[in-house]
Amino acid sequence: MPPLRLHLAAPPGHGAALAAIRAELGVPDAFPPAVEAAATAAVERGADRSGDTAARAGRRDRRDLELVTVDPPGSRDLDQAYGAVQRGSGYRVHYAIADVGAFVVAGDALDQESRARGVTLYSPDRRAPLYPPALSEGAASLLPGVDRPAVLWTLDLDQRGALADVGVERATVRSRRQLDYRTVQATVDDGSATPSLQLLREVGQLRLERERDRGGVSLPLPAQDVVVGRDGALDLRFDGPLPVERWNEQVSLLTGMAAAQLMLEGRIGLLRTLPPAPPEVFTGLRASAAALGVPWPGGCSYPDFVRSLDARRPSHAAVLAQAARTLRGASYTAFDGPVPDQPLHGAIAAPYAHVTAPLRRLADRFANEVVLALAESREPPEWALAALPALPATMDAAHQRQRALERAIIDFVETVLLGPRVGEVFDAVVTTAAEGRATVQLLAPAVLARVDDPRLEAGATVRLRLDAADPGARRLTFSLVEGR
DSSP: OOOEEEOOOOOTTTHHHHHHHHHHTTOOOSOOHHHHHHHHHHHHHOTTOSSOHHHHTTOEEOTTSOEEEEESTTOOOOOEEEEEEEETTEEEEEEEEEOGGGTOOTTSHHHHHHHHHOBOEEOSSOEEOSSOHHIIIIITSOOBTSEEEEEEEEEEEOTTSOEEEEEEEEEEEEEEEEEEHHHHHHHHHHTOSOHHHHHHHHHHHHHHHHHHHHTOOOOOOOEEEEEEOTTSOEEEEEEOOOHHHHHHHHHHHHHHHHHHHHHHHHTEEEEEEBOOOOHHHHHHHHHHHHHTTOOOOTTOOHHHHHHTOOTTSHHHHHHHHHHGGGGTTOEEEEEESSOOSOOEETTTTEEOOOOSOTTTBHHHHHHHHHHHHHHTTSOOOHHHHHHGGGHHHHHHHHHHHHHHHHHHHHHHHHHHHHGGGTTOEEEEEEEEEETTEEEEEESSSSOEEEEEOTTOOTTOEEEEEEEEEETTTTEEEEEEOOOO
């Protein structure tokens, strides 16, 4: 399934169905009163008054930095603020991460509820945040024009974009502006962007080159957008990432790789790991590409082949959907002492840790406490150490629920979208087929569907009749139309 991207709005007539999906999957609704009270108390206390004074001492004033946030339009839970300057023939990148740990008291209702939730969950009409909005969209969010506590990374790169030096510390920062991807892309393209944002392109492109050098790959999968129109109607669209999204992603990956290196050197931490894909996966992918008429030259590596694909072309998008199977099996690895036998994230082709989204992902709060302690040559706080062994299972369960929610939402929207078109015939490409079941991608609208028919083969272009659309069961039923 391609990545899901939601444009939050209230879809008239669909609220009850979406609420039923959330209830079915155990997505939390409101926060319990005790959790809201804990959040209010944390805001009133202010940053660095949670009781862990040793970890909070010495916060630097870095409000001089020209930082901006770059996120989807309308975002309020702002985890990262970026800035960069030229440094000799290289670059200095500053990446400020929301310091959630400055507000949360270990063991209190706020801490316990966040451990139960694991991640922020998004639906078309609402979000179920990891922390109450008073924190996640208020006091802890890196909103523009206000002072905020942050975990500040200073990443020095050489002229090739390779990491030369790294520093991380607690700091007070102030974001100058809240920007969205399309605005930044437009200003970079027309030359009106600030020097720091122009450097985002330079650094991002260099980091993509370094990714290629080490054998890593970022799949340019088209996102499956759930859009609510002005009339309240739901729609689905495929939309590839803008270049600026990939550049910004590279800065986040760079930070996570720097964090992982600190953890491995300090022999304690929480890595995001992905074992290498078995050879048979690539054999199957090569066969699917051939069936779809997408050339894969013999001497072309898997990462270079993926980079050559254009997600806007249906046949290429189908291959990319297949290629996503190589990224299955990601999890977390906690360690305290000997380093893991397999510390790598296979897609990144390097050790990597989640540290850049603490407002939306539980593990990052604990990982940040570890790297801050390691950078200061002190022991991490006991509450962070005690949590490490259980975090992989906690996060795996949270991500599983996130994927189930996304799939259920897409299934429901597809049935609503196609309900009035029962009986129509659609052109489609078969993306996967095994044991009589196939996944097909309609050429229009942006729908992925499952079809039971042993005659379907991966790579085939077919015509399908929509026989039924059941929003209650979230199920579409198609049948193969013979001939053209």
